[in-house]
Amino acid sequence: MAATEQxxxxxxxxxxxxxxxxARYPPPAIxxxxxxxxxxKTLYQEDTPNPFKPHKHPITGKRHEPVYSLxxxxxLVKLAREHGVEELLPPTVKGTEYRLAERVTHGLRVKGTGVxxxxxxxxxxxMSIQRMEKRRGAMLGMPELMREWKKVGRYGWKKFPK
Structure with missing residues (x-):
């Protein structure tokens, strides 16, 4: 009894x-x-079981838009998320669970960000990685290059003693 009052x-x-x-679309959990x-089932649920999805009219066969726009x-999803009752809402493309699944499969819709x-x-x-490797190799070989230049001299030929 106390749980019900809570x-x-x-x-x-x-x-x-x-x-x-x-109240219009009570979830099975409550x-x-x-x-x-x-x-x-309420009258609203008899007309449209999921108010977030389009449906076909059973007699005319015409497509009807969702009761709630995107x-x-x-x-509604933001309100429910703030109050911790999002799982009571019917499935929707605006729900957190759906969005996370889409993010995993498609990434950020930027080429190359998917799994x-x-x-x-x-x-x-x-090319930056190759360029940095080339620079690193040149820096490691710098002491040897400096010794070689000191041997050869300023203009590229060896100095001869006088």
């Missing part, structure tokens, strides 16, 4: 917008124990 208090703490949405979702879906891909980059970025 859930009621939590539900009252939600913003009115979320309360209305959850239905009474032993109840099936079919027995507790902007309104994003706003197992490499960024092409500019030519100077691609």
């Amino acid at each position: 859930y009621v208090q939590l539900a009252k703490a939600l913003p009115a917008r979320l309360q209305r949405f959850l 239905l009474p124990a032993g109840a099936t979702p079919e027995t507790y 902007r309104r879906q994003a706003e 197992g891909q490499k960024v092409k980059g500019h030519i100077h970025e691609r």
Whole structure:
């Protein structure tokens, strides 16, 4: 009994917008124990089971847009995320879980940022590693080169003793 009252208090703490949405489209997680979702369907759920997805009218066969636009879906998801009840919402492309899955499969939509891909980059970025290796080799060989130059002299020929 105390747990039920606690859930009621939590539900009252939600913003009115979320309360209305959850009243129209109650998730199976908050239905009474032993109840099936079919027995507790609201009129809204009979019309559209998932208000975030388009559906076909059963008689005319025409396509109907989602009840909630993508902007309104994003706003609902943000509100639910702030209040810790995002998992109670129906699946949507604006949900955190879907977005993370998309980020893993497609990366940042920049070529080469997905799993197992490499960024092409500019030519100077691609050549920088080889250039640094070449410089490193030249710096390591510098003492030998200086000894050689000191032996040969300023103009490239050996000085002869007078």
